[in-house]
Amino acid sequence: MKKGWIVALGLLLIGCIGAYIWYSRLKSRAENESGNATLKPRLEMSTLEITSIDDDRIKMNVKMLIDNPLPVGFKAKGLKYTVLMANTPIVEDAYEKTIEVESGDSTLITLPMEVMNQKLMTVLKTLDRKDIDSTTYTVRSQFDLDVPILGERTFTQTITRRLPTFYLLDVKVDDLDFGKVGLKRTDVAAKVSITNKNRFPFSFTDTHYTVTINGKQIAEGDQPEPILIKEQATTPVVFPVTLKPGQTLELLPKMLFDKKDTPFLVTLRCKLIDKSGNSVIHNSQMNTVIRGTLADFKKD
Secondary structure, eight states: OHHHHHHHHHHHHHHHHHHHHHHHHHHHHHHHHHSOSSOOOEEEEEEEEEEEEOSSEEEEEEEEEEEOOSSSOEEEEEEEEEEEETTEEEEEEEEEEEEEEOTTOEEEEEEEEEEEHHHHHHHHHHHHHTTOSEEEEEEEEEEEEEEEETTEEEEEEEEEEEEEOOOOOEEEEEEEEEEEEOSSOEEEEEEEEEEEOSSSOEEEEEEEEEEEETTEEEEEEEEOSOEEEOTTEEEEEEEEEEEOGGGTGGGHHHHHHOGGGOEEEEEEEEEEEOTTOOTTTTTEEEEEEEEEEGGGGOOO
16 A cells, blocks of 8 residues: 555656756746747737728728747736837727637637727827827736636737838819709719828729719719829819619709809728738728808809
């Protein structure tokens, strides 16, 4: 019986020594790779993809790789994160799903993010004044474990990358050119200027647009063929629409004699294509709304 206890204790001791050696090697590797003496879960940004650009916000998905070099698995109830551009917070949100990673394994999670355009424009204007065409993008993340590991319950990670500054496209309606007004048809051309301050071009494809005057939608149209938007330039685009008289006749008095108090609304929906293979914006959906009054088109 005593011999059996001796054997059991010996096996337990061997197991503890093996675990200690394994942990020491992992810790040594972590120190060599990052200079950090604490072995802990590691987060790394994998990809960033913009899914839609709306009038007031940008929606994107950021994929994060969570690596667990610990000798035990862990579980966390979600993840809190903050995104900074030029050291200014532009996103603060949380991933609410449970995260579970086995020992020596990794997992990929997708963080949905929304950037309010007003916050983004504040940062971009500051960078413009300083004539800076690239900046730092930082992701700060934090997650709390159900059970403390290595004496810690909360783990944090900061990821910083230097990338080109991404500018929103500026879309402006220069004119709603009403051609010959007839009983059978009225030709309208929406003349639009699209300013791209980025150092790379885009293409619009699957473009759909509508024109609304004084609260009444008078036209819609499609442009399936790609439209090239040049880099660091303003590209003029004309979207032609043919209207039926019933859609415009009742608006003609205001359109001709009360332009100052006649509002217009042009919506533009399209996909962004980047032939250079930039995965951040390729196939992103852009939705733009342009508002004003017909008096904005008054000729000098």
